[in-house]
Amino acid sequence: MTGEISLVGQVLPVGGLKEKILAAHRAGIKTIIAPAANRADIEENVPESVKTGIRFVYVETVYEVLKEVFKGSEVERTWEETMKEGDKAEGGKVEGEESKKSE
Numbered sequence: 001m002t003g004e005i006s007l008v009g010q011v012l013p014v015g016g017l018k019e020k021i022l023a024a025h026r027a028g029i030k031t032i033i034a035p036a037a038n039r040a041d042i043e044e045n046v047p048e049s050v051k052t053g054i055r056f057v058y059v060e061t062v063y064e065v066l067k068e069v070f071k072g073s074e075v076e077r078t079w080e081e082t083m084k085e086g087d088k089a090e091g092g093k094v095e096g097e098e099s100k101k102s103e
Helices: 017-026 036-045 062-069 074-089
Strands: 031-035 055-059
Touching: 017 031, 017 036, 031 036, 031 062, 036 055, 055 062
Parallel strands: 031 055
Antiparallel strands: none
């Protein structure tokens, strides 16, 4: 992972990704999480021979980064449960459920 996030959790574009991707390729890295805003730059400037065998995950928020990093782990399950409980407590919509507002 490389990049910067704003105070509200937005993943910001970064420079020098071609060099970082080339180094990751040499090191045998198989998954790269990158800012969605850098997608065109990566697709245009990184050689296909380097991109082959690497899975690119383009993200816009820190939430997406954490979901990817902890995917399939106990941390993810605990976090998802906590988020759902918090949403319910605030009366917000929980992903996959209809909003239940009383009028």
